Amino acid sequence: MEEYKPRPKELAMEYLEAYIMENNLKANDKLPPERELSEMWGMNRITLRSAIASMEAAGRLYSVQGRGTMIAPRHTRTLQDLEGFSQSVSRYGGHCETRLLSFSTVECDKHLAQKFKRTLGEKLYRISRLRIIEKTPMMIENAFIPCILAPELEEHDLVKGSLYAILENVYGLKPDHGEEKTSITAVNAEEAEYLEIKADSPAFWIVSTTKDPDDRVIEYCRSIARIDVVEMSSILRWDYAGGKKHE
Amino acid sequence: MNDINYKSPLYIQLREVIRGKIEDGEYPIGTAIPSEAQLAETYNLNPLSVRSALAALKYEGLLRSVQGKGVFVNGPKTERDLDTLGGYRQTMDERSINAHTRVLIKALRPAGPYYSMLLDIDKGDSVWYTKRIDYVGDTPAALEEIYIPEKLLPSYGDVDIELFSIYDIFTWNDMRPTIANQTLRVLFLEPSKAKLINLKPDQAVMELSNLTCDDKGRKIEFARNYIRPDMTDFYAHYQRS
Numbered sequence: 001m002e003e004y005k006p007r008p009k010e011l012a013m014e015y016l017e018a019y020i021m022e023n024n025l026k027a028n029d030k031l032p033p034e035r036e037l038s039e040m041w042g043m044n045r046i047t048l049r050s051a052i053a054s055m056e057a058a059g060r061l062y063s064v065q066g067r068g069t070m071i072a073p074r075h076t077r078t079l080q081d082l083e084g085f086s087q088s089v090s091r092y093g094g095h096c097e098t099r100l101l102s103f104s105t106v107e108c109d110k111h112l113a114q115k116f117k118r119t120l121g122e123k124l125y126r127i128s129r130l131r132i133i134e135k136t137p138m139m140i141e142n143a144f145i146p147c148i149l150a151p152e153l154e155e156h157d158l159v160k161g162s163l164y165a166i167l168e169n170v171y172g173l174k175p176d177h178g179e180e181k182t183s184i185t186a187v188n189a190e191e192a193e194y195l196e197i198k199a200d201s202p203a204f205w206i207v208s209t210t211k212d213p214d215d216r217v218i219e220y221c222r223s224i225a226r227i228d229v230v231e232m233s234s235i236l237r238w239d240y241a242g243g244k245k246h247e
Numbered sequence: 248m249n250d251i252n253y254k255s256p257l258y259i260q261l262r263e264v265i266r267g268k269i270e271d272g273e274y275p276i277g278t279a280i281p282s283e284a285q286l287a288e289t290y291n292l293n294p295l296s297v298r299s300a301l302a303a304l305k306y307e308g309l310l311r312s313v314q315g316k317g318v319f320v321n322g323p324k325t326e327r328d329l330d331t332l333g334g335y336r337q338t339m340d341e342r343s344i345n346a347h348t349r350v351l352i353k354a355l356r357p358a359g360p361y362y363s364m365l366l367d368i369d370k371g372d373s374v375w376y377t378k379r380i381d382y383v384g385d386t387p388a389a390l391e392e393i394y395i396p397e398k399l400l401p402s403y404g405d406v407d408i409e410l411f412s413i414y415d416i417f418t419w420n421d422m423r424p425t426i427a428n429q430t431l432r433v434l435f436l437e438p439s440k441a442k443l444i445n446l447k448p449d450q451a452v453m454e455l456s457n458l459t460c461d462d463k464g465r466k467i468e469f470a471r472n473y474i475r476p477d478m479t480d481f482y483a484h485y486q487r488s
Binding site: 002003004005006014015017019021057058059076079174175176177178179180181182183184202203204227231232233234235236237238240 | 425457476481482485
């Protein structure tokens with residue numbers, strides 16, 4: 001069996017990733033100077049520099065003139081938590097801000113009616129919010145909630161309070177389970193401005209449906225998230241209980 | 248099969264010889280057995296007898312014939328429609344008729360500082376590194392890079408992974424994948440990698456990485472899958488824990 005020799009740059013990136021992991025470096029933590037790393041690892045500086053450049057291009061690191069190379073901040077959105085954005089951010093100790101972009105009432109069109117299993121023309125709240133962590137805009141969430149399930153939702157503070165907490169505590173709507181589809185979209189000019197990226201840049205396109213324990217759709221949400229600062233995570237489990245055993 | 252003796256037809260005797268070699272592991276699961284011509288020569292048999300012996304074993308599902316590649320030892324059937332909970336699923340069905348994979352690299356390499364940490368092994372330990380392209384029909388849909396600790400799967404090098412899934416190989420070796428941590432990112436690939444899946448350098452790609460553990464808590468695989476966004480969406484179901 002042949003032996004695979006990683007290219008020097010590839011190997012340098014592995015050393016950098018290992019260093020970040022081993023030293024538990026967090027967002028905005030600084031890497032030691034290039035010279036120090038190249039001496040420590042007995043590595044060519046040009047190779048190391050090109051590895052750092054690749055990781056910058058991939059959004060893993062960033063450099064500031066005169067300050068060195070830092071770990072790029074990245075918000076991990078965990079699928080199973082079913083916790084709102086604000087909760088998940090505060091759990092990681094970040095400072096999170098929400099801007100209400102719009103709050104309106106719309107009628108179910110054919111598509112929304114199907115999603116909610118409601119009739120055409122039924123009223124929905126449409127809440128558009130911009131999520132910001134440490135001054136970096138991360139994602140735009142466009143949530144739809146049937147007015148009949150949460151009357152006078154506009155009376156509540158959707159900027160400071162968590163939407164899920166309001167739904168649960170005020171209206172007794174428990175988010176219990178749901179499904180989500182993730183794909184890639186290109187942002188339009190307006191979205192680009194809010195997210196502080198270039199128009200037509202690729203972004204996560206996340207469409208989620210959240211249901212209560214009675215399988216009633218309580219929220220349908222379309223989100224757009226920046227790819228350079230957001231990643232999605234999930235835990236996959238295999239269920240052998242139902243499966244047949246084999247010899 | 249107890250009453251086979253020297254009077255039994257030669258093709259039946261050969262059939263049992265091959266069966267024995269499969270059971271003893273002389274012909275490991277997932278590998279090709281000697282060709283019909285080689286078997287005929289080794290046992291000084293008529294090629295027709297060899298063909299009959301193999302036909303019976305193929306019928307039993309113990310062997311599997313692959314056009315242009317040879318005859319392979321099949322593993323026990325694994326449960327394909329296994330339920331998985333949570334996690335991302337692709338709409339692109341890797342089991343669809345037209346799906347196939349082409350291996351670019353399958354070799355041992357030192358784990359090094361990073362993969363040793365991810366996979367909980369020593370820096371100097373070897374890992375199987377696999378780089379392959381998944382096709383749907385004629386279209387390259389994804390580029391995969393897979394890292395598996397050699398000591399957990401020493402036989403990996405002998406198995407043809409264009410024919411057998413890595414999941415199958417795990418189960419044959421008594422490893423049951425039970426939990427995987429998945430991360431989904433969108434990024435731009437280096438031109439050399441982007442080219443492999445016909446992606447322009449300015450086109451973004453979905454990266455799904457998986458760190459999989461088995462039922463004994465061992466980290467058995469780290470895989471990075473770069474998927475053309477036009478080939479698939481990711482679906483996930485979740486439940487409040």
